[in-house]
Amino acid sequence: MSEARSQLPTSGGPTSNGPTSNGTAEARITAEAARRRTFAVISHPDAGKSTLTEALALYAEVIDEAGAVHGKSGRRGVTSDWMEMERKRGISITSAVLQFAYRDCVINLLDTPGHGDFSEDTYRVLAAVDAAVMLLDAAKGLEPQTLKLFDVCRTRGIPVLTFVNKWDRPGREALELLDEVEQTIGLRPMPLTWPVGVAGELRGLVEVETGEFRRYTRTAGGATRATAELVPADVIGAEEPQYWEAAQDELALLQEIGAAYDEKDFLTGAATPVLFGAALNGVGVARLLDALVELAPAPEPREDAGGDPRPLEASTSGLVFKVQAGMDRAHRDRMAFVRICSGRFERGMVLTHAATGRPFATKYAQAVFGQQRTTVEEAFPGDIVGLVNAGALRPGDTLYSTDLVEFPSIPSFAPEHFAVVRGADAGTYKQFRRGIEQLDSEGVIQVLTSDLRGDQAPVLAAVGPLQFEVVTARLESEFRAPVTLEHLGYSITRRTDAAGAQLLSGQSEVEVLTRRADGALLAVFSNKWRMETVRRKFEDLVLEPLPAGSER
Ligand code: G4P
8 A cells, every 4th residue: 555655646736744725735636636546436335336446546556465454254354342243143343444546536436335234334435426327237337335325426416437347247128227227316417438248248339429449358357457349340340240339329319318428417416437347357447447437526625614614724633434443463452544635744743623613633643445455644625534543433424734624524324223232241331331342422312311220221222233332232242241132112212301301201102312423413213103192282382303314
């Protein structure tokens, strides 16, 4: 990784050591921000996200061996206990942040957890990106988790590029897949490349705009880069007359229906550029990187909590979007992932934590690349910095250097699963308490309390049940605090107020709990019908919906 970092092209601006006037420093920030591309890949599990992530990094010459990114089975680097759990369950919770150079850009690729139960975590990651790549399996098209994640992108106004993966094996027809995208999510597809040969018999890709055809030489298991060779139309036309003609007919049809690329429609979320390929063989991967560099938006001024855009050149500021501990046995510390929103970050600078007004030293600023960590000396808008020993930081928090700013916090989802957690061993109560506090502030799960239940029996509230597994596994392995869970029969959450809490006290199949993180009063109900009955009974009862996770 350190080699990779030293490969990052510079914009030629003054270095941090050189004397800089404000004007030059600002110009450098603008120039550096303009060449950042910060994005995430959204997909249903098994669509090939890990494979694509590795392939992208491989193309950018950051890593020289597929498998360096994730600790999946048969791949390198499973070290922590709960990574072991991820491996067993085939899920990924610990996400990686990859930074690499491609052409004259710096690409920041944020990984998202693959499983729907961690959609809250995904939502936080999406708060830190400027674009998303929607990855579809050519045989399956739009799958439930993709739809949910796409929904989040739409809500947040994130432009989406689409990559249709696994074209090397039998799947559906290209036109049918595009039609599904348009019909199901109302996003107009704008193909940039078009496959020659049906799924499973891919002969190569045509550039929709220029008509150029590229043939790919297969590589085994994505271990090296696929090589693309330009082949003249008459040659491929003679070699593969059937597939070539079919592709020409489809391209003519696309032209007729007006599927040409339109920048405004992409950026406003009305349409999506579409690319085809096979991540496993490296087909179409470099083309995807080109599309990201050429089309995806660079960081823009982020709106603060008052709705005012914070200029990119303003003093340093960043948004904490993820907090994670125990990522690796060798690094038991706790790390906050911060997206730089404005200014230039320099390691060692003292930032202010907006939520508490306390100073935060950044001596240990790191980049996390799979299992590896390297020191970050400086960063610009769009970059992600990992801050170690981030005890007080929570997802959604703002850090700033001189000019005060606070970005809107990241909303918590409506939990749908609840369980009372108790220390299984009275002798480990201290560890139990510390563990619960830690997992709460990392945002691994929501911790709710009530006067009735007391401190020894907090209620854990999750968007998806796998969150409970993570919590129990981590309490046991990291905090040496084995626990028991008593599942509660609630499934619906609404926000209420103090008057509401009073009205609801004593009602059956309802409970009002306080969320520790922000003091919000949450009314939880066994089901929708019970909630409606109670609502009808108390006319003035405040019940506000929260952002939905799996309900989406
Ligand atoms: P995920 O992170 O989205 O969950 O998916 P992942 O990359 O792990 O890929 C899921 C499966 O799909 C893997 O196979 C992977 O090799 C395969 N795959 C990904 N991209 C392509 C592609 O372009 N073409 C083909 N044919 N397969 C692809 P697996 O057998 O489940 O796992 P593994 O043993 O290969 O890791």
